[in-house]
Amino acid sequence: MNNQNTLVVISLRGGADGLNILVPYKDDNYYAARPTIAIPRPGAGGASAIELDDTFAMHPSLAPLHTVYERGEIAFVHAVGWPSESHSHFEITDEIEAGQPGSERPRDGWLARCLATRRRSARPPLTSVAFAATLPRLLEGETGVLAAEALPPHLVAPDRAEDDSLKRAIRGLYEKDRMLGPVATRALDAWEAVRNALDSMTTSSAVSRYPKTRFGEQLRSVEALLRAEIGLEAASLELHGWDTHIVQGGVEGGMAERLDELARALDAFAASDAGILERTTIVVMTEFGRRVAENGGAGTDHGRGTAMMLLGPRVRGGRVYGEWPGLAASALSGPGDLAATSDVRDVLAELVAVEFGDRAVSIAFPDYEARKGIGCFA
Amino acid sequence: VITRRRFIGWSALVALGSTSGCGLARFIGDFGSHVAMPGDSIRTPEERLVLRVLDRFGYGPRPGDVARVAALGVDAYIEQQLAFDSIDDTSSWWRVRRVETLSLAAEDLFAVTDAEAVSDLRCGTLVRAVYSDCQLFERMVEFWSDHFNIYGEKEGCGRLLVVHDREVIRRHALGQFNELLRAVLTSPAMLVYLDGATSTSGNPNENHARELLELHTLGVEAGYSQTDVREAARAMTGWRVRPHWRPGSSVFEPRFHDDGEKTVLATPYEKGLGSSDVERLVASLCANPTTIERLAAKLCRRFVAPDPSRELVKRVANRLAASGLNIRDALREIARSPEFAAAPPMIKRPYSFAISSLRALDAATDGGRGLQDAIRKLGQLPFSWPTPDGFPDDAKDWEAMLPSRWAFAHDLASGRIAGTRPDERFVDDAQLAATALVHRILEPFEVDAIGSQSSGTGSLSLLLSMPAFNFQ
Numbered sequence: 001m002n003n004q005n006t007l008v009v010i011s012l013r014g015g016a017d018g019l020n021i022l023v024p025y026k027d028d029n030y031y032a033a034r035p036t037i038a039i040p041r042p043g044a045g046g047a048s049a050i051e052l053d054d055t056f057a058m059h060p061s062l063a064p065l066h067t068v069y070e071r072g073e074i075a076f077v078h079a080v081g082w083p084s085e086s087h088s089h090f091e092i093t094d095e096i097e098a099g100q101p102g103s104e105r106p107r108d109g110w111l112a113r114c115l116a117t118r119r120r121s122a123r124p125p126l127t128s129v130a131f132a133a134t135l136p137r138l139l140e141g142e143t144g145v146l147a148a149e150a151l152p153p154h155l156v157a158p159d160r161a162e163d164d165s166l167k168r169a170i171r172g173l174y175e176k177d178r179m180l181g182p183v184a185t186r187a188l189d190a191w192e193a194v195r196n197a198l199d200s201m202t203t204s205s206a207v208s209r210y211p212k213t214r215f216g217e218q219l220r221s222v223e224a225l226l227r228a229e230i231g232l233e234a235a236s237l238e239l240h241g242w243d244t245h246i247v248q249g250g251v252e253g254g255m256a257e258r259l260d261e262l263a264r265a266l267d268a269f270a271a272s273d274a275g276i277l278e279r280t281t282i283v284v285m286t287e288f289g290r291r292v293a294e295n296g297g298a299g300t301d302h303g304r305g306t307a308m309m310l311l312g313p314r315v316r317g318g319r320v321y322g323e324w325p326g327l328a329a330s331a332l333s334g335p336g337d338l339a340a341t342s343d344v345r346d347v348l349a350e351l352v353a354v355e356f357g358d359r360a361v362s363i364a365f366p367d368y369e370a371r372k373g374i375g376c377f378a
Numbered sequence: 379v380i381t382r383r384r385f386i387g388w389s390a391l392v393a394l395g396s397t398s399g400c401g402l403a404r405f406i407g408d409f410g411s412h413v414a415m416p417g418d419s420i421r422t423p424e425e426r427l428v429l430r431v432l433d434r435f436g437y438g439p440r441p442g443d444v445a446r447v448a449a450l451g452v453d454a455y456i457e458q459q460l461a462f463d464s465i466d467d468t469s470s471w472w473r474v475r476r477v478e479t480l481s482l483a484a485e486d487l488f489a490v491t492d493a494e495a496v497s498d499l500r501c502g503t504l505v506r507a508v509y510s511d512c513q514l515f516e517r518m519v520e521f522w523s524d525h526f527n528i529y530g531e532k533e534g535c536g537r538l539l540v541v542h543d544r545e546v547i548r549r550h551a552l553g554q555f556n557e558l559l560r561a562v563l564t565s566p567a568m569l570v571y572l573d574g575a576t577s578t579s580g581n582p583n584e585n586h587a588r589e590l591l592e593l594h595t596l597g598v599e600a601g602y603s604q605t606d607v608r609e610a611a612r613a614m615t616g617w618r619v620r621p622h623w624r625p626g627s628s629v630f631e632p633r634f635h636d637d638g639e640k641t642v643l644a645t646p647y648e649k650g651l652g653s654s655d656v657e658r659l660v661a662s663l664c665a666n667p668t669t670i671e672r673l674a675a676k677l678c679r680r681f682v683a684p685d686p687s688r689e690l691v692k693r694v695a696n697r698l699a700a701s702g703l704n705i706r707d708a709l710r711e712i713a714r715s716p717e718f719a720a721a722p723p724m725i726k727r728p729y730s731f732a733i734s735s736l737r738a739l740d741a742a743t744d745g746g747r748g749l750q751d752a753i754r755k756l757g758q759l760p761f762s763w764p765t766p767d768g769f770p771d772d773a774k775d776w777e778a779m780l781p782s783r784w785a786f787a788h789d790l791a792s793g794r795i796a797g798t799r800p801d802e803r804f805v806d807d808a809q810l811a812a813t814a815l816v817h818r819i820l821e822p823f824e825v826d827a828i829g830s831q832s833s834g835t836g837s838l839s840l841l842l843s844m845p846a847f848n849f850q
Binding site: 086093133135140155166168172175188 | 573598779823839
């Protein structure tokens with residue numbers, strides 16, 4: 001199945017401010033609403049937004065990705081949001097990852113359900129990894145998933161020989177257990193695959209490109225797993241720190257640093273000499289955007305519409321998609337939020353159709369009736 | 379250093395020890411000194427039942443507990459546990475007392491941040507689970523904290539959760555379900571968590587009402603309608619968290635209350651009932667057989683089996699109904715049922731796995747950051763479940779996390795969990811540890827696996843990791 005790309009979902013936890021990621025630089029309402037945190041217009045001198053088209057310019061921290069964008073491997077979708085009135089992080093996050101709004105949502109994640117639709121001649125021991133302390137809803141229900149904040153070189157004990165010896169013993173202890181035996185065996189096999197990937201990574205020259213942060217290490221681990229060709233089908237990563245209620249900053253500051261970390265890691269991934277990006281589709285998303293007007297604390301409160309980023313060879317990139325509602329007072333949603341003219345599922349449905357087939361769309365998003373063709377995938 | 383031969387030798391010792399020494403263990407157990415004795419091994423069906431009671435109605439035996447409870451008798455032990463307020467719980471009391479936040483009055487809680495409050499509450503919860511002699515009480519606190527789940531990290535919930543845990547959950551954990559439900563309904567922490575605190579007559583927030591019907595009482599399959607949810611939400615409007623000078627309590631503010639006529643679940647509410655709308659709502663939900671049966675089934679699932687028999691659920695529901703929703707009566711019915719005695723082994727949830735390992739190994743813990751991080755990695759740190767449905771009961775949901783238990787086991791055995799340390803004797807003596815953890819002679823294949831380790835740390839981490847200790 002060489003038409004199968006690995007899907008990487010990067011979740012910006014906390015509600016990332018799409019308006020400072022993709023700046024509507026010709027809209028005076030934007031500058032009026034954000035006296036201290038707006039990103040200056042392209043060419044304004046000093047650090048300023050990088051022009052993408054007649055309407056949007058991107059945050060200068062995303063500069064490392066500009067050439068990838070111009071190559072046509074990155075697309076943005078703006079004014080996209082989840083169809084729910086809630087402004088609660090955990091509720092929206094949970095709904096998005098379950099693939100369904102409302103309280104009667106499935107237990108398992110949309111990505112897990114997609115992976116379950118695949119027919120494979122031999123199931124790899126490790127279909128997916130989730131870089132998180134606990135398994136995110138997104139991959140809940142998937143049996144071949146490994147959840148960990150990092151891929152440490154050991155499963156049980158830091159000393160390699162002891163770790164190997166303990167794993168052997170654990171395999172023996174679980175072999176005969178009817179209930180937990182298969183789970184334990186699968187987990188041990190998966191870690192074996194991880195170990196092999198990590199061993200090959202230490203000899204690779206690619207390691208130095210990534211930022212030396214937790215997120216950088218995680219994306220580097222994804223590259224290692226892909227290089228090892230162990231059959232990895234999906235990865236989930238999280239970047240925290242987007243809940244910018246106070247002192248959000250503009251071209252500099254907390255959010256700019258997060259974007260810089262994101263951009264440098266993605267650039268390292270895209271620059272891999274092993275052609276890793278050619279076998280990958282990446283989606284960068286967040287639970288909601290932020291209020292248009294900055295608040296009294298030089299930050300922004302929870303909002304609605306925001307931006308998504310897509311990377312990979314299947315993306316029809318070099319463009320910003322989505323219907324722009326504008327920032328006039330009459331166009332705002334709820335308490336003063338950027339309106340969501342596209343449903344998060346409009347984008348994800350196209351992604352799922354490309355990677356898993358049309359049939360998988362209704363499995364991933366049971367309540368969703370396709371409304372809007374974005375056209376962001378080839 | 380343990381050689382495999384010596385280990386097998388010790389294994390034979392267990393077999394010998396299991397036929398004698400019971401009296402000594404009882405003697406030592408009575409004085410609260412915890413030494414694993416041969417009496418901790420299980421020989422008879424009665425002792426198996428004792429172990430099950432300790433595992434499921436508590437967080438597993440400490441050294442000496444099996445023999446102590448066997449001597450007392452299971453029924454008498456359950457009665458003792460149900461009468462929790464007459465248990466002398468000094469051992470946990472003086473430890474929890476040092477966590478000052480937990481005894482702060484609501485208005486003084488502003489001295490700490492929400493994050494500190496939740497961390498201290500978790501500390502108190504862990505310390506009590508490990509040390510308290512009111513084990514059944516602590517188990518029920520866990521049960522209700524799941525049933526009425528509140529996410530500790532939700533903005534504004536942290537300090538209120540300390541008050542909620544103390545004055546709502548712990549006050550009613552072994553009391554009457556109707557009183558518990560009533561207290562939860564207007565508890566400030568729940569009002570904030572489910573957005574009831576911003577619900578107004580013109581714009582009633584349905585979130586809290588929906589969870590009240592779906593999770594706290596009737597269940598999603600009960601056949602109520604969206605109209606019922608909306609009408610219940612109207613009845614629940616008007617409850618506000620008091621401002622900062624009295625943040626731990628709620629107040630009924632008539633101007634936010636929708637005082638018009640309503641019909642909830644086919645029951646008419648005349649206009650002008652004011653704050654007694656919620657009294658009526660609680661009374662009608664508690665009188666509904668669907669609520670009672672659902673609660674009975676949930677208790678049976680937690681304590682007996684993932685798919686309890688209809689007859690057992692019916693008996694427990696009848697007991698609840700006959701006692702006016704008395705939680706102790708329901709638990710007594712379950713503990714004495716033949717279904718409980720005959721139930722198949724159940725996989726421990728990660729939290730039970732962690733706490734029972736500390737108890738079995740007579741570990742010292744401060745319940746602090748180290749242990750909290752370790753239990754978070756297992757996936758079940760108290761008050762860390764974001765959605766209102768609470769930590770899942772189903773073992774299936776926890777399977778992907780199995781390897782994290784092996785890592786926890788090794789971290790605990792090798793002293794890598796800051797602030798927490800098992801008693802050295804169990805690291806030095808795998809035989810003693812085997813008796814304390816699995817209470818039986820090891821099978822030859824288990825001896826092979828555990829005997830393969832050259833260090834006490836390795837043996838102990840395998841004993842904790844093995845399937846036998848992961849079931850209850």
